[in-house]
Amino acid sequence: MDIKSTTEKILKGDISGVVSDVKSTIERSLSLIGVIIVTVAASIGSGLFVLPSFAAAVMGPGIWLAFLIAGIVFLPGTYSKSELASAMPENGGAYLYLERSFGPLIGTISGLGLWASFLLKSAFALIGFYAYSQAVASVDSDLVKNLIIMAALGLITFLNILGIKKVKAFQTPILAITTGLILLVCVIQLFDASIDFSRPIDGAIDVTSENPTVLIEASALVFVAYAGIYKAGAIGGEVKDPQKNLPSGMLTSLFLITALYVFVTFVMMAAVDGSWWLDGDGNTREDPVYAFVDSVSASYIAITIALLAVLTMISGALSGLLAASRFLFAMAKDSLLPSTLSDTNKKFKTPQWSIILTAVAMAICILTLPVKDVAKLASGFQIMVIVALNICVIILRRKQSGDADWYNPSFKSPLYPYMQIFGTIAGAVLVYMMGVKAIMGAGAALILGLATYKIYGQKQYQLRNQTE
Numbered sequence: 001m002d003i004k005s006t007t008e009k010i011l012k013g014d015i016s017g018v019v020s021d022v023k024s025t026i027e028r029s030l031s032l033i034g035v036i037i038v039t040v041a042a043s044i045g046s047g048l049f050v051l052p053s054f055a056a057a058v059m060g061p062g063i064w065l066a067f068l069i070a071g072i073v074f075l076p077g078t079y080s081k082s083e084l085a086s087a088m089p090e091n092g093g094a095y096l097y098l099e100r101s102f103g104p105l106i107g108t109i110s111g112l113g114l115w116a117s118f119l120l121k122s123a124f125a126l127i128g129f130y131a132y133s134q135a136v137a138s139v140d141s142d143l144v145k146n147l148i149i150m151a152a153l154g155l156i157t158f159l160n161i162l163g164i165k166k167v168k169a170f171q172t173p174i175l176a177i178t179t180g181l182i183l184l185v186c187v188i189q190l191f192d193a194s195i196d197f198s199r200p201i202d203g204a205i206d207v208t209s210e211n212p213t214v215l216i217e218a219s220a221l222v223f224v225a226y227a228g229i230y231k232a233g234a235i236g237g238e239v240k241d242p243q244k245n246l247p248s249g250m251l252t253s254l255f256l257i258t259a260l261y262v263f264v265t266f267v268m269m270a271a272v273d274g275s276w277w278l279d280g281d282g283n284t285r286e287d288p289v290y291a292f293v294d295s296v297s298a299s300y301i302a303i304t305i306a307l308l309a310v311l312t313m314i315s316g317a318l319s320g321l322l323a324a325s326r327f328l329f330a331m332a333k334d335s336l337l338p339s340t341l342s343d344t345n346k347k348f349k350t351p352q353w354s355i356i357l358t359a360v361a362m363a364i365c366i367l368t369l370p371v372k373d374v375a376k377l378a379s380g381f382q383i384m385v386i387v388a389l390n391i392c393v394i395i396l397r398r399k400q401s402g403d404a405d406w407y408n409p410s411f412k413s414p415l416y417p418y419m420q421i422f423g424t425i426a427g428a429v430l431v432y433m434m435g436v437k438a439i440m441g442a443g444a445a446l447i448l449g450l451a452t453y454k455i456y457g458q459k460q461y462q463l464r465n466q467t468e
Contacts, residue, residue, distance in 0.1 A: 077390055
């Protein structure tokens with residue numbers, strides 16, 4: 001960035017030119033492999049370590065098919081997000097695409113929806129953290145459970161305010177080791193004489209033929225397991241050759257994540273008979289990986305995986321809180337939320353009030369919502385954003401020669417617009433099949449976003465534009 005040139009732009013009031021100069025200084029250091037690692041690490045976590053038992057409680061041993069369908073429904077959104085990212089390879093992800101494409105109202109709604117989905121996913125990770133910590137030191141008390149989770153939430157809130165982001169540096173190797181151990185156990189089970197491959201296959205066939213709505217409900221429930229794909233778009237400004245690496249990275253990650261979920265859940269159900277995903281009281285277990293490994297291998301291996309899972313869940317919640325709080329921060333910077341949420345700590349330079357508000361919302365969700373509802377709402381919000389991205393591509397393509405002449409993606413989604421139409425309809429069906437609570441959550445997000453914009457954002461956004 002040339003200081004003299006930028007100073008002249010400031011004196012002339014050329015704000016867009018200054019922004020362009022600043023953006024050009026961001027170092028693009030993330031390669032294709034880096035994009036894949038970030039998105040895979042951000043996706044597996046609660047998706048692999050917690051969700052399988054909740055899906056099994058819905059549809060039994062055929063859950064591998066639910067994960068496969070969720071991945072297929074996620075594909076159109078990934079293509080759409082890849083196209084949008086190649087046209088707008090900047091930090092901000094889905095919020096940036098929707099705000100730039102549809103204006104501040106839709107930006108407010110989508111920003112709050114993304115904030116809600118990330119904080120719910122983080123809340124779900126904290127629930128999983130407690131479940132796996134119980135495998136190491138069992139405590140049978142709801143009060144103690146809530147105190148431990150709130151203490152963990154307080155810790156990750158404090159660390160976020162301190163700005164300690166290097167936790168991600170050990171999150172990836174920990175997750176890689178844990179996932180590697182699970183895969184090793186699964187591969188060994190393939191050669192075990194007691195494994196029954198017909199169990200997960202028959203389970204999927206029976207559910208599909210007898211009550212396909214159950215399969216759709218389970219697919220909708222596990223949709224949040226793919227949420228890490230969003231991470232690539234959110235860091236678009238740090239990716240080398242983003243027009244090529246963002247689409248390739250997201251699509252490759254989706255394939256790898258889907259294959260992992262399908263393989264592990266298939267082997268889980270084939271290797272262990274009975275409803276092992278339920279505890280002695282008939283409640284859904286929140287530590288399915290520990291329960292599976294403990295059933296098929298030595299106890300010390302299961303304990304090792306539980307310990308690694310504890311670190312994975314807590315670090316996942318930490319990075320999830322960080323990501324969720326940044327949506328409030330970005331919206332406040334755009335004058336769509338009170339400016340207090342964009343204030344940064346004088347010492348640590350972190351958006352402390354955005355972090356604290358997000359943590360409080362997480363605490364309320366953990367203390368008041370059943371675990372399954374947390375997963376449902378998180379998936380519901382993710383599906384809403386994916387549907388919005390599919391519609392976004394259709395509208396921008398249609399306006400490309402008019403108001404959206406700036407839209408010039410280097411990567412274009414194949415099978416347009418049929419891919420986007422399928423993704424939109426499939427997403428709407430999934431939200432509907434999740435039940436009344438998911439629909440109410442979607443409606444609440446729309447109402448909250450609309451009210452926030454009308455009461456506060458609209459006036460402030462207009463004042464900012466007039467000032468500029």
